[in-house]
Amino acid sequence: MKTALITGASGGLGRVFAIEAAQRGYDLVLTDMDAASLETFRQGLKRQFDIRVTAEVCDVTSADDVARLFEVLHGKGIRLNMLYNVAGVDFEGGFLDMDCEQVLDIVRVNIEGTMRVLHAALHQRDAGSRFTVVMVSSLASLYPIPLKATYAASKRFLLDFATSLSQELSGLNVSILTLCPGGLPTTPGALQGINAQGFWGRATTNSLTVVARRTTDRALKGRHLYIPGVVNRLFSLCGALIPRELLARLLFLRWSQARQGRPAGEKLVG
Amino acid sequence: MKTVVVTGATSGIGFAVAQAMLALGWRVLLVGHTLENGEKALGALCNAFPQGEMACFSGDLMQQREVHRVADELNAYLALHAQGRLEALVNNAGAVRTWYTTTQEGLEQQFALNHLAGFLLTHRLMPALRLGGGRMMLTSSASHKHCRVHFDDIMYRRRRYSALGAYKQSKLCNVMFAAAFNRRYAAEGLRAYAVDPGLVATDIGFKQTGGLVKLVWALRKAQGVPAERPARTFAALCAGEPEPAGLYWYDGHVARHDPHADRTADQDRLFALSEKLCGIASFGGNV
Numbered sequence: 231m232k233t234a235l236i237t238g239a240s241g242g243l244g245r246v247f248a249i250e251a252a253q254r255g256y257d258l259v260l261t262d263m264d265a266a267s268l269e270t271f272r273q274g275l276k277r278q279f280d281i282r283v284t285a286e287v288c289d290v291t292s293a294d295d296v297a298r299l300f301e302v303l304h305g306k307g308i309r310l311n312m313l314y315n316v317a318g319v320d321f322e323g324g325f326l327d328m329d330c331e332q333v334l335d336i337v338r339v340n341i342e343g344t345m346r347v348l349h350a351a352l353h354q355r356d357a358g359s360r361f362t363v364v365m366v367s368s369l370a371s372l373y374p375i376p377l378k379a380t381y382a383a384s385k386r387f388l389l390d391f392a393t394s395l396s397q398e399l400s401g402l403n404v405s406i407l408t409l410c411p412g413g414l415p416t417t418p419g420a421l422q423g424i425n426a427q428g429f430w431g432r433a434t435t436n437s438l439t440v441v442a443r444r445t446t447d448r449a450l451k452g453r454h455l456y457i458p459g460v461v462n463r464l465f466s467l468c469g470a471l472i473p474r475e476l477l478a479r480l481l482f483l484r485w486s487q488a489r490q491g492r493p494a495g496e497k498l499v500g
Numbered sequence: 501m502k503t504v505v506v507t508g509a510t511s512g513i514g515f516a517v518a519q520a521m522l523a524l525g526w527r528v529l530l531v532g533h534t535l536e537n538g539e540k541a542l543g544a545l546c547n548a549f550p551q552g553e554m555a556c557f558s559g560d561l562m563q564q565r566e567v568h569r570v571a572d573e574l575n576a577y578l579a580l581h582a583q584g585r586l587e588a589l590v591n592n593a594g595a596v597r598t599w600y601t602t603t604q605e606g607l608e609q610q611f612a613l614n615h616l617a618g619f620l621l622t623h624r625l626m627p628a629l630r631l632g633g634g635r636m637m638l639t640s641s642a643s644h645k646h647c648r649v650h651f652d653d654i655m656y657r658r659r660r661y662s663a664l665g666a667y668k669q670s671k672l673c674n675v676m677f678a679a680a681f682n683r684r685y686a687a688e689g690l691r692a693y694a695v696d697p698g699l700v701a702t703d704i705g706f707k708q709t710g711g712l713v714k715l716v717w718a719l720r721k722a723q724g725v726p727a728e729r730p731a732r733t734f735a736a737l738c739a740g741e742p743e744p745a746g747l748y749w750y751d752g753h754v755a756r757h758d759p760h761a762d763r764t765a766d767q768d769r770l771f772a773l774s775e776k777l778c779g780i781a782s783f784g785g786n787v
Contacts, residue, residue: 240604253657270564416601421601421710432710437599438599439656439658
């Protein structure tokens with residue numbers, strides 16, 4: 231029996247990855263911060279799929295929480311075949327609009343938490359077979375994005391880190407795919423954001439089921455990068471061709487329009 | 501005094517049904533998505549019917565946790581004010597989604613709200629409906645015709661998501677649930693109807709949707725009748741004596757529904773699946 235661990239599992243994207251893995255017959259280990267919604271989702275999955283589902287409340291930024299999670303897995307003899315690193319956070323507003331702790335939370339959850347879980351998961355992997363990792367980065371990782379500076383840079387960290395680590399671990403039968411999605415229709419807030427960006431919001435938005443399926447397909451095939459959607463792939467080319475400073479200026483214009491009317495400090499992901 | 505519970509009662513068809521039932525002198529329990537909208541609707545109804553008995557409850561019914569909480573509150577209210585009796589339940593809350601989205605249980609949202617929420621709420625109110633010899637109505641739609649329930653992929657996980665396809669399927673589920681309900685409970689004096697409201701000028705196509713759905717609905721809405729029109733049909737089904745016959749109603753009369761909905765094997769399959777997805781051991785039995 232194969233097992234997949236999913237962080238940020240009770241959020242919109244975490245849920246579709248869990249469902250995707252469940253459809254492929256994986257047993258699941260789900261973690262998230264909120265006990266009630268995690269339990270709700272665990273129960274929902276148990277009613278839909280004939281698989282083993284373990285749910286543990288875990289703040290990925292807490293060393294104690296992550297240690298306890300892996301003690302539980304160790305105690306139950308659960309070895310991992312797959313890891314979806316979904317847990318992530320972003321807040322609305324520019325650097326100075328945000329509380330400093332919010333800025334640091336982005337770094338702590340998106341980078342520190344991801345490293346912590348990945349490190350522990352690699353030690354808990356099923357050594358007899360291939361171990362597959364999906365890192366949820368973002369289209370934002372491909373450009374410098376004013377007003378989303380911390381978030382974009384944190385996602386850039388994941389992309390560069392995963393590219394290097396893939397090579398480092400290639401001899402160990404571990405493969406890492408970085409997912410760089412544009413907008414995803416996960417929450418009412420995200421939907422509002424997509425609609426607020428008008429045509430381009432819709433053009434860069436991808437279906438959750440398609441993204442979950444193709445991400446998993448590609449990851450299992452040993453691919454390293456997946457940017458869903460033709461428009462997004464074209465954008466990513468621009469990211470490579472246009473000087474970064476000019477890009478930053480263009481994106482600043484776009485985001486200052488798109489975010490009008492949204493309160494600073496509002497939690498956007500996670 | 502007789503009591504009716506109406507979900508999705510703060511706007512559109514549900515609000516018009518609440519008005520119509522207050523006009524008939526019934527006690528109306530409104531269920532809305534948010535408390536804010538509920539109080540707004542309650543305020544408007546209080547002005548129109550100063551003597552009317554009404555109360556509002558709120559919850560996001562696509563989340564099963566919320567259905568259970570609202571059901572607890574409704575049952576407590578009915579026990580206190582109506583000797584635990586409920587004469588009518590109008591499962592009207594519904595939504596359209598442009599994209600595939602899931603509830604906290606990991607269920608596709610249109611299926612979860614348009615079908616499962618009504619199924620679960622009816623289950624939870626069965627004791628009160630039994631005491632009241634109650635009637636249960638579902639807001640279906642003519643769009644249920646010419647489609648079928650894809651049991652192998654009912655929540656659009658393998659197929660390309662279609663906002664209209666998921667909507668049509670959920671509305672077919674409404675007709676099938678009503679039919680299955682009658683087969684099981686007609687002998688106990690309970691009765692279910694699926695109502696085709698026709699094309700009504702509500703805001704359903706504007707809520708949390710985008711792009712094409714909004715545009716299409718803006719054009720469709722302009723052709724729609726006011727919500728008072730279907731509300732008359734609901735009122736006749738709630739209060740009509742003797743008990744109205746038929747399963748599928750449109751504009752005050754029995755209309756033709758899609759024969760797919762009559763397949764009892766499919767009805768039972770949907771019923772069993774819905775029980776499983778709602779964690780119900782036995783419909784109408786213990787929680």
